[in-house]
Amino acid sequence: MSSVEVGFWSLGAVVILIALRVPIGVALGGVGLLGIAYIRDFRIAYAVLGSTPFEFAAHHTLSAIPMFLLMGAIAHGSGISQSLFRAARLWLGGIPGGLAVATNYACAGFAAASGSSIATAAAMAKIAVPEMLKAGYDRGLATGVVASAGTLGSMIPPSIMFVLFGVFAEVSIVKLLIAGIIPGLLTAFIYMVMIMVRSTLNPALAPRLDPEEQRRLRPERIRALLEIWPLLALMLGIIGGLYSGVVTPTEAGAAGAALALLIALLQRRLSVARFVSSLIEATASTARIFFVAAAAALFAKFLAMTGMPFYFGSLLSELGSPLLLIVATSVIFTILGMFLDPIGLMLLTLPILLPMFEAQGVDLIWFGVLTVKFLEIGLLTPPVGFNVYVIKATVGDAVPLAEIFRGVAWFLLCEFIVVVLLVLFPQIALFLPNTM
Amino acid sequence: MTAIGKILDRLVDVLMWIGCLASALMMVHIAVDVFCRNVLNAPLDGTLEIVSSYYMVTIAFFPLAYVSRSGGQILVDLFTSQMPRRPRARLDTVVYVATAIYLALFLWRSYVTALAKTRQGEVWESAGGFLSVWPSRWIVVVGMAGMLLVTLRLAIAGLARGADGLEAALRKPDDVFEGQE
């Protein structure tokens, strides 16, 4: 069996193990370990196992993830996030899927402060999901919207992924960041349309306030609006801190958690017990996610050793037209994105893809946007979908993993539409950077 | 078994507490660094390296035992959720045994790495000097050891007493999700 074939079989092995209730981190790590042992030797496989998890965890930029998780947990534990959704319910209760639409745009707003999709989902999961469930929303919709809209964190600047792409492709990072704005907003818009259409066709997904109750509650609207200041202060504080240069995107997580703590203390709404349980939740969620992500990093090294990227490269090099190249690339991104973390996916594919796209005369800024779009899609697709895991880690047993993936499927449909639009109308990405 | 179980439970809790402490300290440390850089124009030396090598490693590895004890590893139950209780417990037991083997390999290898890095006195360049990083290699060892012990306990409980044993050994976390009242 050739190394590349071993690589393909290993993808199947991961799927089977995961279906048999093997923890995903163990499935990825175990298959990666055995795979390297098979194509190289066990000593080398063992060396990779010894270094990869530490190397993965000891990462400064990833520190935003536990900190945004903590911020979300504090905002939820102190009740300051509930006020926003009370207000959203009173004001948007009549709109089909009002809370989900509100969550969608809250994620988009938060994306302007957070550089990472996983961190954005982490921050919003604890703020938004419990409120939607309380309001009787469909569990798939409630969790799916946060997982999916959380991916805007990488598309709307700031964005760690665009920065990494820029360093890799040696193209202007500032232009890349600006290029993400319109596609990000477009994605949020298409999400909204989908949510409203679905909720109109099937009101059970997102129970609306009945008109009678809405009239009765109208006087409370203004007061509810006044109560949301703590959460607004939190979000504006983070975004302001970021755009004034006080904090970097990585530091924004810790600053946000500290600010949430400060606001909760000022309001006297956070007991010691609540703070401790916020800490426990954020810390345990981080460990859960990192255990899988470190194993995915190991698995990515295994795939690099199989030569699979070169194999895909040789397939692609035979394609004549740019459009065929784009379609084939999309397929490869989608398949590998099912299994890998975003950084691993980028490391594996870009060294092969960049020269090809450059040779075809494709604008690399546009290709950067497409790449980040597929990294986002990879965060949502089973079996290894980190944004879905983030939601799972914060909701616990309340919603099964499969149900979150099902809820996300609708959003993936929207992503497909966005990708098609991006390919047909590159100006969606290129309009803003070209005005520079 | 119960005495050992109690000691193990206590150990798992201690690891979790240290993990939480690392989260809280990391938040404070970064916030103070941001303050010092912007207001005093004098950032704290070595924040980036300390965050990466100590806090992050602690947060990633120490809570793993706690997470495993509550059955909280991320897994897919789509195909197995309809399985009857006993066969599912048997499947779980097999998975726990396999997981324990993987973790044991992992633990031994991280021990070897930690020993080598300790002998070498691993440091990172930081703020014009050096930060000792080798101690954090042992954080991995301790975290993995805790996770392995918990997994072994689950495997043994499943082997010895089937579904009842597994259910008794798994402990749900105290902070039950509030959206499901």
Add this chain to the structure above:
Amino acid sequence: RELIYSSYAGPKHAVNELALPPWFKAVAEKTGGEVEWKLVTGGQLLSGRDTVAGVGEGIADAGLVVPTYNPAALPAIATIYSTLVFGDDVVATGGAALETLLLDCPACKSELKKNNAVAIAGYGATPFKLMCRKPVATLADLKGKKVRVSGSGVPMMEMAGATPVAMNPAEGTPAMERGTIDCVLGSINWMDSYGYRDVVTAILDVPMGMMGPVMTGYINRDTWDGLSREQKQALLDGAPELDARGTLDAYYGVDQEVLESLKGSDVKMYPGGKDFDAMLETFRAKLREITITDMKKLGLADPGAVIDAYEKNLEKWRKLSPEIGLDVDKFTAALKREIYDKIDVDDL
């Protein structure tokens, strides 16, 4: 045999595009295809920090190694690297750093053995310069400015009255755009490789130190021992050109291209002045002391001896440099004559 080369630098980095491929090709030709290198870029296999351990354990057969990422593993080589050379004579610095590493540093040899590695090639980097979002023309302008910097640059910036800030270089561009940092001390080619071009408006054209060697030929010892004498010789024969291309094509050449493209752009160049010269002179005296203290802490018995050997070689290469100019072939020939002809294949 197919050997794996792990480079942590991105796929389009000049080292991966200009320096390594000609070496790989030469080795393949010389060995009649018996030794083929496969280049794995972008840290897919090993990050910059993991390369020393990873090559030692055989995860890759060779890798691109920056000594100061692993100072405890490679204290003697890190001593050469940390000793900043001022001015802009890249040929002298590159040649001297390599000669010290390969011929005049017994401590380097024994620490390579300890890490299960062999080193046969490397290059000298171009001088670091200050790239800023607002003009810095005098030393007084630098006071209180936040500068992204690492390694030996930290005490230098402290001496200059600036505030050193630690940050991943990739994070630096957005950070500078928003004013989180004011300047970055780095290679001119960072303007493109890290995208600083979009946010930098002023460059202080004062060379603030060259470092080397970055090791391109850092090879697993078991892999090396497994090669035939002729194959080893083939790797060594290609090394001088690899060194010369690394220094002149990948670093100096790219810097010149960037500088050329900046002419007529909005980026202003400031020449510096006596105030900077005086500061750097004071710093040079202090740096030796700092490096010796630091490296002793890492268990290196006599860092002074390494620095002395380096300085002696610098003197020698400064004399050779005018003759070589910036010519890759001449530099290759000089490296071969002065260094590689004196290496015994069986004694590495």
